Amino acid sequence: MLVFRKSLSGRVFALLVFLQAALIVTGGAVRVTGSGLGCPTWPECTPGSYTPVPGQAEGAFHAWVEFGNRLLTFVLLICALAALALSVKLSRKSIRKIRIRFLALLQLLGILGQGVLGGITVLTDLHPIPVAGHFLLSIFLIAGAISLRYEMVGVAKQEATGLIRPLLPIFIWLTLFVLIAGTIVTGSGPHAGDEQAKRFGFDPRVVSWLHADLVIALIVLSAMLLLITRGSELNLLHRRIKLFLVISLLQGAVGYVQYFTGLPVILVALHLLGATLVWSTAWSLIKVANSGFRVKGLLQ
Numbered sequence: 001m002l003v004f005r006k007s008l009s010g011r012v013f014a015l016l017v018f019l020q021a022a023l024i025v026t027g028g029a030v031r032v033t034g035s036g037l038g039c040p041t042w043p044e045c046t047p048g049s050y051t052p053v054p055g056q057a058e059g060a061f062h063a064w065v066e067f068g069n070r071l072l073t074f075v076l077l078i079c080a081l082a083a084l085a086l087s088v089k090l091s092r093k094s095i096r097k098i099r100i101r102f103l104a105l106l107q108l109l110g111i112l113g114q115g116v117l118g119g120i121t122v123l124t125d126l127h128p129i130p131v132a133g134h135f136l137l138s139i140f141l142i143a144g145a146i147s148l149r150y151e152m153v154g155v156a157k158q159e160a161t162g163l164i165r166p167l168l169p170i171f172i173w174l175t176l177f178v179l180i181a182g183t184i185v186t187g188s189g190p191h192a193g194d195e196q197a198k199r200f201g202f203d204p205r206v207v208s209w210l211h212a213d214l215v216i217a218l219i220v221l222s223a224m225l226l227l228i229t230r231g232s233e234l235n236l237l238h239r240r241i242k243l244f245l246v247i248s249l250l251q252g253a254v255g256y257v258q259y260f261t262g263l264p265v266i267l268v269a270l271h272l273l274g275a276t277l278v279w280s281t282a283w284s285l286i287k288v289a290n291s292g293f294r295v296k297g298l299l300q
Ligand code: HEM
Pocket: 028, 132, 135, 178, 179, 180, 181, 182, 183, 184, 185, 186, 187, 189, 190, 191, 192, 208, 209, 211, 212, 215, 248, 249, 251, 252, 253, 254, 255, 256, 258, 259, 263, 268, 271, 272, 274, 275, 278
């Protein structure tokens, strides 16, 4: 631990995680309200102005929703800069300083990458590949922000042992595949960006069921992990897995309900928030277990 959780510096790292997640939800709001081209140019919102202007052709609502999302990216950038400065300062004497600084730098580069990807999204008239890329990059940035926070404020670890150990990397990959499949469903459906946005061209029914099948596999695997850790000394891990399972089951229920009710906007937004929570709890779980992805060479 390099900084107290509740100190101002500690809170900057928590804010970074929160803002990375919030960006997914506001990005989703842009999509489900069909505001993707509310600011038709980038980096300007409308030719000649960085902010929406009165009487803008795209409508004030769409312009402000899209502009609000761009603004949040800017706030996130400031937070990431603060996190980088703190990481450099506070890790000076840490043996893990390379890893800490690298994680903080990645946040900054990732956010800049999001800005560029946002531009490409607008300039390609909301092509589903950059739209999905936007979401997936956010997912990696959330993971990085959680890892960075744990490096700085510390986290109670419970090293995975026995059968759990090889299952956890499968668990995190499967969670990632569920998310990727979800973006393909979105890119094939009615909420891909706005009504005119290009689509992947897959049958939305088929990709939805494939997405749901991966979810079922993930839930079965998580239930197995829960059973294996029950009554073992891995009590902390057991509680984390239980939390993951509860959130995933709720998220799965939202997924089915939105599918069978014709994808109402409010449920699609809720599903996006759920996806963020599923991923965050999954990532946090493998960090507690000291397992999953590793950046080679940066472990000291
Ligand atoms: C752990 C459970 C689940 C997770 C983590 C998850 C995750 C996701 C993600 C990340 C997206 C894409 C969001 C975006 O690109 O903006 C998505 C979309 C979607 N998911 Fe799921 N999902 C889950 C369960 C389900 C289930 C069980 C169904 C049932 C069929 C389902 C149906 C859908 C549909 C229809 C969409 C497209 C919504 C749209 O038009 O935007 N999901 N999901």
